[in-house]
Amino acid sequence: MDQSQPAADEVPFEQEYRVFQKSWGAEYTAAGEVRFRLWAPAVEMLSLRLGEEIVPMSPTGDGWFELLATNLAPGTSYAFVTPDGTEVPDPAGRALESNVHGPSILVDPTAYRWRHAAWSGRPxxxxxxxxxxxxxxxxxxxxxxxxxxxxxxxxxxxxxxxxxxxxxxxxxxxxxxxxxxxxxxxxxxxxxxxxxxxxxxxxxxxxxxxxxxxxxxxxxxxNYLSALAPAFFLDEGTPWGPRPDVSKSPTRDFIVENALYWLxxxxxxxxxxxxxxxxxxxxxxxxxxxxxxxxxxxxxxxxxxxxxxxxxxxxxxxxxxxxxxxxxxxxxxxxxxxxxxxxxxxxxxxxxxxxxxxxxxxxxxxxxxxxxxxxxxxxxxxxxxxxxxxxxxxxxxxxxxxxxxxxxxxxxxxxxxxxxxxxxxxxxxxxxxxxxxxxxxxxxxxxxxxxxxxxxxxxxxxxxxxxxxxxxxxxxxxxxxxxxxxxxxxxxxxxxxxxxxxxxxxxxxxxxxxxxxxxxxxxxxxEKRCRHLIPLLKDVGGGVGHLLLAEDGRLAVDWQLGESRWQLRANFGEARATLPPVHGMTVHIHADDTEADIRDLSEFRPGSLIVVCG
Missing domain, CATH: 3.20.20.80 (Glycosidases)
Structure with missing residues (x-):
């Protein structure tokens, strides 16, 4: 099947990396420092555990806390510490030391070098x-x-x-x-x-x-966010957990940035x-x-x-x-x-x-x-x-x-x-x-x-x-x-x-x-979809489907895809049936009949299906 990108072994190793600068969590700065930032309006004080050391964070207003640290290598464990001593992982952390109840670990996103950095996707x-x-x-x-x-x-x-x-x-x-x-x-x-x-x-x-x-x-x-920032969620939850209140900017920013981060x-x-x-x-x-x-x-x-x-x-x-x-x-x-x-x-x-x-x-x-x-x-x-x-x-x-x-x-x-x-x-x-x-x-x-x-x-x-x-x-x-x-x-x-x-x-x-x-x-x-149908879908608009027949297992649908007419005929019923005729090149047949027999849609047998492009 024709692919728009070369095979993996044909592509040179490209020394490129991708980084998304989040407003939450831990981020390496251009100077090599690490900025830690968390929205925790439910607590008056917040600290950060870095390895064995606990360092107070600075409140910056509206429930935000920040800390700038130096000389932290990737792989360093860290956790946020509440006034009662509870340690929680970074809600926006890139990796965990073990599980969601343990500390996060620092990740340098520039460490991974993409082999196919030029990839731009497919339609x-x-x-x-x-x-x-x-x-x-x-x-x-x-x-x-x-x-x-x-x-x-x-x-x-x-x-x-x-x-x-x-x-x-x-x-x-x-x-x-x-x-x-x-x-x-x-x-x-x-x-x-x-x-x-x-x-x-x-x-x-x-x-x-x-x-x-x-x-x-x-x-x-x-889910430690419920304790750090109960305002992150609506009062009305779901059977599976609390529902984020996306009308609030800290919550909405957190989720929108998450989408951008993955992409x-x-x-x-x-x-x-x-x-x-x-x-x-x-x-x-x-x-x-x-x-x-x-x-x-x-x-x-x-x-x-x-x-x-x-x-x-x-x-x-x-x-x-x-x-x-x-x-x-x-x-x-x-x-x-x-x-x-x-x-x-x-x-x-x-x-x-x-x-x-x-x-x-x-x-x-x-x-x-x-x-x-x-x-x-x-x-x-x-x-x-x-x-x-x-x-x-x-x-x-x-x-x-x-x-x-x-x-x-x-x-x-x-x-x-x-x-x-x-x-x-x-x-x-x-x-x-x-x-x-x-x-x-x-x-x-x-x-x-x-x-x-x-x-x-x-x-x-x-x-x-x-x-x-x-x-x-x-x-x-x-x-x-x-x-x-x-x-x-x-x-x-x-x-x-x-x-x-x-x-x-x-x-x-x-x-x-x-x-x-x-x-x-x-x-x-x-292979038939790739060769015959996908080229017709590239710029297809709406209003192209036309239902000709659909009853008792008999089905006839046409789609006008540009200058081509894509035609489906099927008989899922138990008796022979007459279906609207087709015109053009046969793309696919499912039947025991020969092509000549199945194209005679006045005697379309049970269990038969044909796709034609004209």
Whole structure:
């Protein structure tokens, strides 16, 4: 597959580094000193432990404390000390000595020399996203081990890696959505330089890297900011931890700088904001999500930097394009409705989250393929008179990130089953072909490329007594993800190390006959997407989708992509059907028929799918 960047072994070692000067935490100055700065309005005095020495910090007003120190080498441990003697790590520290309850360590960000410093990214239209969890992607569970798998993913046609959250959290293992030190890569995965090397290696292979960031709450275990600066958070929290008050400048600056820090110092190609709809409830004149996006766009005008949200509101204002079709705010949004419809139809699971999607399957599947969201300003069964969503057909199809499953959909089921354990292989092949060859941005969960049947659970490492993972709540959540027949005794304890171990991806599965055949078919689909579809998506605008037919498993959708018409025809029903004709070059066929037979759409057989470009 054609990549826009040279292979890693063809690129000279470039003696360049990247540094982001934070306003919080520890920073080396140009003179070689270290400035320590922390907002802690809840305490009258604050000190700093440097090795074995405790040094008073100076208050500078509005709750800020500072200290300038000299002759501190990288690797020096430090912690902030409150009047009662409690020592806490740096909320904006780059690395930890051991865990979130111990001291931070000084890091010189100029120490890592980037091999591919000239990398400027790839257009969003080229994204084929592969979501992975560092701790379970390999047996070792580290950045270094994950980097060794990148050449294989690039060879398949993946163009973007999406890392589940890596911000340091309590314990050794977890999904990462309860991070408490947002600037610190989780120690179990490796050092900051290990993470940079992973990203550097990806860039040498032509792969973008996006990071999942959680700004809607901070976790509970190791959250010392709650004591140092309770004003950092709103009174109204979440089930997973306190919610930052982004209407306050210290809080907003901390989070916006965190986004800029990851993008600059780690050369990331983008961020995916978890549960963005839970962030934007502040009363600020400029809403946080808009402010963050504009700051990112202003800071990196010469690079392709992509911003994606998870947002259950199905709103469009964050994704509107400018007159020149550029992206002022957010490139994309996770399209949960697409997944919910496909899952409910394919598996027959109609409860919980799928209840609102358990009817009119094919008209609605056709609707989301042609025009984006499933819910575009309509009422939902069981939700009263509330209207959900907004019309989205005017947005480019690449606004919508479609997937057949992700970490949530498998891990929250209770039994940890992936989709491939719930449907037959032929149906899986057709659903994958339809997703990969549609103009929306496809997202795969690690193992999808060989249709892994290994289980992926929710796992954690919470201390005893922490009010998390109540069994009744876990059971209800699991039932909401389709497993209505799940019993309490089937719920695995997420805190047991075995739950984490079982969730590791089984790479031997990829080397079985079925695994190899599946990867070959997957590579073929992505080669077709790269060769025939991606060039048509480069400057695609909105209003290009046209739904011709969608009923009883029969599907016909066209997209006008510039001067080319991209045409999808599929028969997921049980009888032969007549579908609208196609014109042009056959890109892909899924059927036992010959090409001549399948193009006769007056006798389109069950189980057939064809994609044509004319």
């Amino acid at each position: 969003w239209s080229e994204a084929v996203i592969y979501e992975l969890h560092v701790g379970t992607f390999t047996e070792e569970g580290t950045f270094a081990a994950a980097a060794k798998k990148l050449p294989g993913l690039a060879d398949l046609g993946i163009t973007m890696i999406e890392l589940m959250p890596v911000a340091a959290f309590g314990g050794a293992r977890g999904w990462g959505y309860d991070g408490v030190l947002l600037y610190t890569p989780h120690p179990a995965y490796g050092s900051p330089d290990d993470m940079k090397s992973f990203i550097d290696t990806a860039h040498g292979l032509g792969l973008m890297v996006m990071l999942d960031v959680v700004y809607n709450h901070l976790g509970l275990d190791g 600059e110092e780690f050369a990331l190609d983008g961020l995916r904001l978890d549960a963005a709809d839970r962030i934007e409830k502040d009363k600020s004149e400029v809403q946080f999500l808009e402010d963050l996006a504009r700051r990112v766009r202003q800071t990196f005008p010469e690079r392709y930097v992509h911003l994606v949200v998870e947002d259950s509101r199905n709103i469009t204002r964050l994704h509107e394009r400018a007159e020149d079709n550029s992206t002022p705010l957010y490139d994309g949004v996770w399209n949960d409705g697409y997944h919910h419809l496909i899952h409910a139809w394919a598996t027959g699971e109609h409860g919980g989250h799928y209840q609102a999607f358990a009817r009119d399957f094919w008209p609605r599947i056709g609707k989301t393929l042609a025009s984006g969201f499933v819910l575009q300003g309509e009422r939902v069964d069981g939700k009263g008179d509330e209207v959900f969503g907004e019309p989205s057909g005017h947005l480019p199809p690449v606004t919508f990130v479609n997937f057949l499953q992700n970490h949530d959909q498998a891990g929250n089921r209770g039994r940890g089953e992936r989709l491939w354990s719930l449907i037959d292989a032929d149906l899986g092949e057709r659903l994958m072909a339809m997703m990969l060859l549609a103009p929306q941005i496809p997202l795969l969960f690690m193992g999808d490329e060989f249709r892994s049947r290994g289980r992926f659970f929710f796992f954690s490492d919470y201390p005893e007594g922490l009010h998390q993972n109540d069994p009744d709540e876990r059971l209800q959540q699991a039932r909401n993800f389709g497993t209505e027949d799940l019993a309490m005794h089937e719920i695995r304890d997420p805190n047991v190390p075995e739950t984490f171990a079982i969730s590791k991806l089984d790479w031997e599965e990829a080397e079985t006959g079925t695994g190899r055949a599946t990867r070959t078919a997957f590579r073929d689909l992505l």
